[in-house]
Amino acid sequence: MSNGESPRPSDQDAVNRRWRLWASTGAGAIVVVAIVIGFFVISSRGEGGVTGALGLDHVHETPEAVAQTAAGALPTDVAWTAATLGLLEDADPEAGRAIAVQTCASCHGEAGIAVAAAFPNLAGQPATAIFKQLSDYASGHRVSPMMAAMAQGLTAAQMADLAVHFAAETPAESIVDANPPAAIVQLVVNGDPARGLPPCSACHSARGGPVGTPPLGGQPAAYLEQQLTAFAAGERGNDIYGLMRAVAGMLTPAEIAQLAAYYGN
Amino acid sequence: MTVTRQHDGSTDEPDDLKEADLERALRLVPRGAAALAGLAVALIIVGWLLVYLLVFLPRGPVN
């Protein structure tokens, strides 16, 4: 083994300079070649030149035929924009309570626990869920003559006040079915891959989920069954992109009844 | 020189190779390594070409 002569300091500097020069030139040349091919050569086919390659000229012209949808065909007017979310953030639960005592308490209870099985409990529901349903009643996207009359008397800010008031109340205790049918538990925790049914619990969980989705535990079973049936029949259609209409439509009436019993009281 | 053999048979001395042995070995090295690495790279590139030309392209245009 020979160690080779160690270069003298001046040689060292020369060696060093060569390394720096070639490393920088090499790295630079590769980048230049890549830029030339990526932005000028291959973008000439199918990507619309340099601006296309930069992602700057993809302004899509929506064809006339699909540009507009009749307002009546929409599922809801509510959108989770910064304005809507801001409305809920700024809402006043005490103002909501005052309205609740006067307007809602006779059916939903002052603290949001319903007085009869035909009405849903509102206590502990997400404010987004309550706000959306109130808005949909007012706009007619969810049909109920009684609720329409109530909701149309409220401003958006008052709906938000009500929503945060009920959201802050303690939810009804969920009566857990000691021996639920195994197939129903499967639907709740795993869904059904064969039908493309997601697990109910993926959205309807007290732990969080898609914005505006209500948890189901502790609701009156009769109310849940009625709503699932309405979704399945297309009588209720204020679910965005028809998700509940599709899910409920794939369930059998027996499954609907058992799911309502599983979640409901 | 005493050489401590490690549990796996290797040694932990700085080096216990004889220069003459090393010189003799280096007359052949790196022919075998070039053959092995070359073969491996060739196989990978050929495999890549086969997938690109026979699987990806026939699946249709994409952009």
Add this chain to the structure above:
Amino acid sequence: MNSSPNRLVAAHIWVAFIAFAVAAVMGAWQMLVRSPIDAPLETAETYFVSVTGHGALMAYVLPTLFVMGFGYYVAMTALKQPLPGLRWAWAGFYIAAIGIVMAVVTVLSGQATVLYTFYPPLTGSVFFYLGVLLVVVGSWIWVAVMITAMMKWKRANPGAAVPLAMFATVANAILWLWTTAGVGAELLFQVLPASLGWTDSIDAGLARTLFSWTLHAIVYFWLMPAYIAFYTILPKVAGGRLYSDTMGRVSFILFLLYSLPVGMHHLFMDPEHGSGFKFLQMMLTALVTVPTLLTIFTIGASLEIAARLRGGKGLFGWVRALPWDRPMVLAAGFSFIMLGFGGFGGLINMSYAMNSMIHNTSWVTAHFHLIFGGSVVIMYFAIAYHIWPKLTGREARSLTPIRVQLWLWFVGIVITSFPWHILGLFGQPRRVSSFDFANPEIAYWGPWTTVSAIGGFIMLAGAALFVWNLATLYRGAAADRTMSYAMAVHQPREVPRVLNGFGLWNTLVAVLMIVAYAWPIAQFFFLDTYPAPVQRVDVGG
């Protein structure tokens, strides 16, 4: 060496491998859930809790803690000087340990089913992200200690070549610092404010771009210990010399340069970037194959030296003459085989439009399990087996369980990942807990998935035997505690300054990162982008 630095190394490596063992159980269970076989505790939620845990432990805890522990060991043994800042190093360890506990508890309690890749606007508990951040903070202390150790040695040995093992370790420390910037920015500016409830929307495109900054380079951070072992331990254990010290330095520098400006190849299928930067980063990705291809030649030649010295003959026949009974050599052999197959899959992933054939399918899972789980982790095993006698002062009572363990891991990885390639080409998506195997369109996925699951359990056996070996095997004869590294055929006394430090290379990385990422990040601030509403997975809203 007094015992505290040894304890420091062992503590890191034990935490790494305990995390690994837990994650291995999760992984095998997930294989069962995906297969047509029924698994216990199978629900959508337990599955994604497990995927999040498996990913976070395998990607953040195992490699980070292993790299830190091995780095401290290299700094002490290659530089033959005491570790500067031993107390700081322990502080880093405890910070990371607290972070690990915090993150794991949060994940297991179902408060952070967002996977280790986060995917905002899905948002979990703040404690998950803080936990991960603490692991990173702990590792930053390691970075500082590594750089300080090298500086100190250079001052004490002016003009001398930094030993290759330490040079590579510092290259990895610097690489890691660059790497963490992307995910760090995503966590600090986007994810943490959302998880604290300060913001109610997140720009998902920007978050993905920042994560991609980290996503590829992090893999090279994981990989470096394997390459350090190839260059500085393997040639010696095999009974030869390193063919070229210079090529080692060049390879490690190329890893630093070209593992960073390439992350956008993870975003080929993303709608938020134009084709130009996708092509640019594709081409730079092609370059990151170069240091690996250089390595297989240089290490091949180093092994050939050993084989020829042992009487190896022929153009290929010399391979048989290598001491395959030595764990380090056996592991390296397996590692190179898996690197070949994994690299082949990786070349297909990075090939621009061809990515659409396999993006987010089981093909990708196969690729990174071969590369990381296979070729890298098997070298973690080999490194641990190699340094354990030096840390414990005791030889292994027998090498047989070690060889069996390496075989189990290799066979397990191959059986797990080969069917995944096929399933991926057929379009099986990754990260899915259950398939409708009754559907005639995909019925044929069932048997392949089952084979893959069997491989998963062979891997689990390998993982269990590994921990058992480390814990019980090293009670044999007293061992020599000195650690020495492979000499090169031409052992350098001096090397050009550019190959002995990182000044030039850091400048080049900065330039490359500006070219590769300045526009892709800046565009989110002047295009009319729309953030998406934050979606909590941990608390009702």
Add this chain to the structure above:
Amino acid sequence: MDEKRIVRSELRWVFVVAAAVTLMLVVIVATTLANALHPPSNVETIDPATLHIAGEFTEANLGTQENADGTVTVRLIATQYAFVPRCLPVPEGRPVSIRVTSPDVIHGFIVAGTNANTMVVPGFVAELTTEFDEPGDHLMPCHEYCGLGHSNMWAVLRVVPEEEWIPDANGRMTCELVP
């Protein structure tokens, strides 16, 4: 051995490596130019919060639409946890543009066994153009983790032979219209 010989052998290997990498790049660039192959790179922003209220992606506008030039545009939504619509008819062997976006979180779009693949990122419309040559039903699973219902999120892409491709008067085609 002379150190220079080692360096020379390594330089020769560098040329082999460079040739291998260059070969791949040449194949990629050549086929990209010849066939206009690109990953979907349609940088088109859209507000995910209001998709369902107005514009191209309202519920009534989703589905398959035959254009005047005979090409086909498919508009769909990937949302937790379904594609809308759940069955997409496309004509065999004709260019199909798929436009997809998300109102909530990140999803993924793939037609199993084909090159049709894109991420679906809220805030952006993903668009990809391809052709489908194999008639029949193809599984179209979500390929990116989107929450606990991810595993059950899939749809069907139905490749319809030309003789069975009978869209309605407005050029709209649904799976129900396939004979």
